[in-house]
Amino acid sequence: MPYGSRLTAEMTRRLGRECLYTPSARLALYLALRRWCRPGARVLMSPVNDDVILFVVLAAGLRPVQAPVSVWDGNIDPAAVPESTWRTVDAVLTTNLYGIPDRVVELRARCDQLGIPLFEDAAHAIGTHVEGQPIGTFGKAAAFSLSKHVAGMAGGFLAVEDARTRREVERLRDELLVPGRLRGDLATTLRPLARSAVRGLRLVRPVWRTMQRLGLLERDTFRMELHPLRLADRARRAPSLSAYEPWVRVDLHGFRERHGPLVRAQLQLRMERLDGDLARRTVGVSLLAGTAWAGRALRDRTAEDGPLPLFRVPLLVRDRDALLDRLVDHGLVCGYVYDPPLDDYAGAEFVEPSPDPTAARWFASHTLPADPLLARTIINALTKDGVKPASPEAPAHDSGPDAGSGSGAQPSVPFPGRDATSKSTTG
Numbered sequence: 001m002p003y004g005s006r007l008t009a010e011m012t013r014r015l016g017r018e019c020l021y022t023p024s025a026r027l028a029l030y031l032a033l034r035r036w037c038r039p040g041a042r043v044l045m046s047p048v049n050d051d052v053i054l055f056v057v058l059a060a061g062l063r064p065v066q067a068p069v070s071v072w073d074g075n076i077d078p079a080a081v082p083e084s085t086w087r088t089v090d091a092v093l094t095t096n097l098y099g100i101p102d103r104v105v106e107l108r109a110r111c112d113q114l115g116i117p118l119f120e121d122a123a124h125a126i127g128t129h130v131e132g133q134p135i136g137t138f139g140k141a142a143a144f145s146l147s148k149h150v151a152g153m154a155g156g157f158l159a160v161e162d163a164r165t166r167r168e169v170e171r172l173r174d175e176l177l178v179p180g181r182l183r184g185d186l187a188t189t190l191r192p193l194a195r196s197a198v199r200g201l202r203l204v205r206p207v208w209r210t211m212q213r214l215g216l217l218e219r220d221t222f223r224m225e226l227h228p229l230r231l232a233d234r235a236r237r238a239p240s241l242s243a244y245e246p247w248v249r250v251d252l253h254g255f256r257e258r259h260g261p262l263v264r265a266q267l268q269l270r271m272e273r274l275d276g277d278l279a280r281r282t283v284g285v286s287l288l289a290g291t292a293w294a295g296r297a298l299r300d301r302t303a304e305d306g307p308l309p310l311f312r313v314p315l316l317v318r319d320r321d322a323l324l325d326r327l328v329d330h331g332l333v334c335g336y337v338y339d340p341p342l343d344d345y346a347g348a349e350f351v352e353p354s355p356d357p358t359a360a361r362w363f364a365s366h367t368l369p370a371d372p373l374l375a376r377t378i379i380n381a382l383t384k385d386g387v388k389p390a391s392p393e394a395p396a397h398d399s400g401p402d403a404g405s406g407s408g409a410q411p412s413v414p415f416p417g418r419d420a421t422s423k424s425t426t427g
């Protein structure tokens with residue numbers, strides 16, 4: 001029986017596509033990029049993304065081409081991608097940031113027209129649909145993460161179009177997996193339980209502050225350290241997962257470990273609870289979408305299609321960075337902040353910069369990724385704190401205390417209100 005087949009059977013049933021199990025979504029994405037892209041190929045992607053994904057693309061020996069994004073949801077804005085860029089990209093990688101779907105119908109049509117593959121990063125979007133079709137079934141391949149919705153802190157899937165491709169990619173996966181160890185499996189099994197215990201005992205604040213003080217966090221800022229000299233040196237070995245491992249493994253050191261039965265049994269239990277989790281997320285999204293901090297993408301989608309079971313809800317707030325620190329005192333640690341955008345972070349040596357970075361900068365620097373499972377606590381904390389909503393449509397002089405802060409300075413002209421949420425673009 002192929003490795004992880006019980007977990008895979010459940011995912012295949014949910015999605016209606018052939019799936020294979022991987023220890024992480026990042027490994028699933030790497031497999032897809034290696035299977036369909038020749039070294040040196042150019043991959044269009046959003047700069048508002050986890051830096052780990054940038055390193056996955058580099059590890060696969062590819063050139064990350066940063067796309068203009070919608071200022072409302074941070075996903076690729078296909079209409080704003082210059083024709084000259086469309087003509088020179090070899091593949092497109094979506095983000096489905098926080099679970100809000102990319103404009104997959106449009107992207108799929110474009111990719112078909114150009115004869116290039118569409119890859120879906122569905123790590124944040126396990127329960128998201130577009131026109132009744134699950135995210136993860138639009139492209140050549142889609143990566144899912146069990147570290148997100150069901151908080152497994154391990155596990156993922158790659159969904160592909162047919163059984164022959166699945167078998168082929170399974171062979172590639174088996175070559176890349178490294179042997180698991182009982183110690184690693186025990187740690188992977190216990191880590192999510194320890195995290196729940198910290199939350200349940202209301203110890204988030206002291207535990208987080210202590211880890212900060214002791215230097216136990218892998219990132220001091222929202223982005224990991226780039227180490228440009230070392231990174232440039234590794235390019236000579238690309239494609240190679242091992243060469244880029246110090247970057248790709250951040251936050252999940254077991255990302256290519258062959259999990260034993262203990263980890264897979266734990267993930268199986270978590271998968272069984274997925275529908276309940278999605279239902280609770282939907283309730284939280286509904287609450288958060290009704291607040292003043294909800295952006296237009298969220299409000300419009302919720303009004304049109306009902307609330308989505310998002311992984312995180314992108315609230316738009318002023319003075320975001322200082323707020324994140326204050327929220328720790330309310331027992332809230334908000335991760336998944338993707339600021340600055342990848343082109344500002346890595347520079348032109350490692351990525352092709354976006355031709356229009358302003359929307360990405362604005363979105364990245366004003367977004368508070370709120371866990372919908374903690375919606376009431378977050379609403380109470382923001383209300384108590386008097387947090388002001390931010391809008392990309394507000395003129396720069398109205399933008400309050402955060403104007404000009406960090407990499408995310410307000411644009412000098414307000415955004416023209418490109419409609420991020422029309423049916424044709426978000427499905």
Ligand SMILES: Cc1ncc(COP(=O)(O)O)c(C=O)c1O
Nearest residue numbers: 024025026050121123145147252
């Ligand atoms: C957008 C996105 N894609 C993929 C991943 C990788 O998922 P995993 O941790 O399962 O490798 C992450 C991780 O946070 C992510 O944020």
